[in-house]
Every structure is written in C-alpha cells, then in structure tokens.
Amino acid sequence: MNIKEIQDDIIDEFSMFEDWMQRYEYMIELGKALPLIKEEYKTDDNVIKGCQSKVWVHADLEDNKLVFTADSDAIITKGIIAVLVRAFSNQKPQDIIDADTQFIDDIGLKEHLSPTRANGLVSMIKQIKLYAVAYQTQIAKPTSPQRGS
C-alpha cells in the first residue's frame, strides 16, 4: 500500500468511533503495538524536543525503503507517533517527502498540531521528513542515480 492508501485506512478506522474517548483508547492501543526503537538509539540526542513528554524516532533504510521505530514516555504521545509510523514506515524516502499530512486533521488529532501542544506532533512529522530527506540524499548519490517516486 502507498502512503495515501494507508492514510485512508487510518481515516476509515478512526471514523468508526463515536467520541473522543474511543479515539483516544484506540490510539493508546496503537501505541502498544508500536515497533519500538532499540534502547541504544534512545539517547538524549535522539529526543524530539517537546516540552513535556519524550519522543524518540529512528529510521533504517531497508531495500530503499525507510523503516521507522519509535517510543515515548507518555502513552498518548506514543499512540500519536504510532499513527505516524504506520503511515510512513516501509515507504520510499521521496514518497515520504512528498506526502501530505491532511489525514491528521481527518482523524481528529488537529488539536495536537498547535505549536503550544507539548507532544510536538509538528516536530515528529518534521523529524520523519528529515530522515527521508537525509536518506534520499544518500540514495541519490552517483551509485544509485534514479529518484524514487
């Protein structure tokens, strides 16, 4: 599935919930299934700067696709990063760079986009995109000139 299809799936799932509590409970469940970052990558340097909860994200390149792992010390934040990892993991860097993030609004997480929100959703997306840019640059070096799309 491409990013758009996964995002549409996520939107469908969240649309089944009638109230915020069910949405949050589902997000907490997603958090529990998050592919966890290796402890060795949970360093202070890898912390995404948010004011309140700590979030770590790591990316590995496998078959020219990025595989994300992550963790957070707060459960809701862990659910949020799990949603993002699901939407962007196993995708080509260029596709991640090009992807839009409208689905965040569609599943009712828009409130977490405000810069004052301490979970730093904006920073998480930025970090995921930065990984994609970094690996895209690596892929695009002379040995493998074609651009993923």
Added chain:
Amino acid sequence: MIHTVLDILKIREDFPILKRKVNGKPLVYFDNAATSQTPQYVIDVIVDYYSNYNANIHRGVHALSQEATDKYEEARIKVQTHFNAAHSHEIILTSGTTHAINIVANGFSSLLKKGDEILVSAMEHHSNIVPWQMLCERTGAIMKVIPMSLDGELLMDKYHALLSEKTKLVFCNHVSNALGTINPIKEIIDAAHAVGAAVLIDGAQAAPHIIADVQALDADFYTVSAHKICGPTGVGFLYGKEAWLNTLPPYQGGGEMIAEVTFEKTTYAGLPHKFEAGTPNICGGIAMGAGLDYMNSIGFDAIAAYEHELLEYATDKLLQIEGLKIYGTSKNKTAVISFNVGIIHPYDIGTILDKLGIAVRTGHHCAQPIMEFFQIPGTVRASFSFYNTKEEIDVLVEGVKRAKAMLE
C-alpha cells in the same frame, strides 16, 4: 467542618469566562497558579481606558494624557498601600515578575565581584534562577542552593550554615509555584540581613493568597505579576527599598527614564521613572490596581480561609485514588496540589482532563530542578482560586479516575 462566609455562586457571576464550555463540558479552571481569571470589574476598567482616556502618560499637557497619568499613578499608590511600601516611588511598574527580577539582577552586575556568593532556594521558578546565573557569569560570583526536604520545605539549618560574610544576595519565592509551599521568608530575610546580604522575594505565587507587608518583612525587593491577582498579563511590579533603588543603575535606557539628555551626557530621572524607560503598559497598570481592588472587596482573609478549605477537601479526595502521590506536602502551603498517578505520565492525564473540560497544568512548571529532585518528568498541578467550588473538585477527581482507567 468550616463553612465559608463567601457567596461563591455570586462571586462566580463576576467572571464571564467561567460560563464557557470546553470540549462540550463546563469549564473547570484549575490553572490559577499560572493565570488567574479576570472579573468583569477589571474587564470594564480595561474597556473604559481604551474607550475614554487612552493616551500616553507623564508628558502630554492635554486632558486625556493627564487623566491617564492620574489613573496610572493611582494604581501605583494602590500597590503601595496594599503591600505597605513606605513610598509610592518604591513601586516600579514592570512587564511582570521576570522583568522585575532582571532589573535587580542587572543592577547588581556592578555591585558584585568574583568570589561573592548568592543563595537561591531549591524550589525556584526558572525566572528566579536564570537571571542570577547570568549575573554570576558576568561577575564571577558563585551561586549556592538552599536545599529542601522531601516534603518540599527549605532546610533552614542548611540555609543558616550557607550564610557568611561572602553572601551578598539571597533569592527565594514567597510561595513555590510547583509545590505551593509557603516559605519562612521573614526568617530568611532576617538571617540574610545579619550577614549584610540583600534579599529578593519572588511574590508572584503569594500575591493571590497572602498580603505581604514589605516593611514588616523588611524585604529589600519584592516582585509580583498582575495576572496572578485578577489583573491582565504583561504587567507587574518591583518593590525595592528606596536606598537600594537609588543604588542600582538603570536597566534600560530610553524615554521616560531621563532628566536631561545631551549627546555628551544623560542624567537619569528620579524614582520610579529611572527604571521605567519607554511607554509602559498603561492600561495594564491601571487594571492591575483594579484587580487588587476587586480582591480586596472580597477580602484576603476570607479568600485564604476558603482556599484552604478547598485545598483540604481536594487533598482528601485525591488521596483516595490508589497510586496518587502528592508532591509538596508542607503543612504550610497555598491551594496548589502537584501530583502524579502511579507511573502515568502527567502529560497523558492532562490531555484526558482537557477533554473533560478541566484545565490543569502539566509538566515541570518551569521548575526543572524540583522535578530532578523528585526524579520525575513533571507533575499534574491543580491550583485553586476563591471562585472554584467543591463540586468542581469532584469533577476533577472523577476525571483523574477516568484518565487512570484509560491509561493504566
């Protein structure tokens, strides 16, 4: 059981914001230690200023300027009277507590030398730590910390042991923002004076609950922000003893703070204008005075008694929740409860409470050293005001239980 003399339902009518809903639920506002809400009386004063006499002060010869100046100076006198300063020119109107502390920290740059010592309490807000660290970097002075106990009380024997003839300045909050502890500032001030050190008391968290008498305390400096006392944000004051304010050099240069300016030399204006460069927050200053008037119309004794009742009620109810731990358990504290539930991250609880219309603070409360002391990432902080009710505390308790059920 004590029964309050205040008519809380009538008082709540004074605060339009308390009628609003958040996420479809009636607002329960328990973030009063960050910002108090604004009564209609103060809102009216703000509207009246911009509707009827908005003008720059101290300079204009026209009627509006004169009216604005009179009201602004009246506000200064209201502050002076409330805090019992000896002179109105000892009240420097500032943008808030942080600005006030920076005036003093900057002023001491020229008075300290390498090896001098300054003492700061372990439970300070960042705004009462960072300016002094910067002062130490500029002067070579050394900062030492007055430690605290697990109850969140300063270890006074350690404090007395830290004091010496090298001590030049002591900083302490009157009330801790993160823990609510009321510090023994009279003892702190007297002991500092005995070794010749000056004392700055950050009164931001005390002002909504306690009337500080700066003369009786013999404080050298005392700082307050208006938004803690039913006034607007972006305004506050520095109280300083006249002799100290005359000794300290001005903080910022600009208009208002001068006597005469030539390109060769400027002579500074007298107090308080020496520290009030530029056009101040005129409306804010006037509204700060109105906030004090409003709170005095209710009465600080009644406020303190009622808030204590809320504190005891909430402490009792919250402690019935299994795994809930309160940080800051001094017997002498204001209506602030900082807590965690088990190992649940405070951010998670705050997020769920917000969904239920309950406003609390989560995080380190700009007091990271306290969180480090307790080895926690932060706390959930519920802080009560005289317009809160026990019914609202019940809503909080149910909210915490619900959050716990979801998050465990």
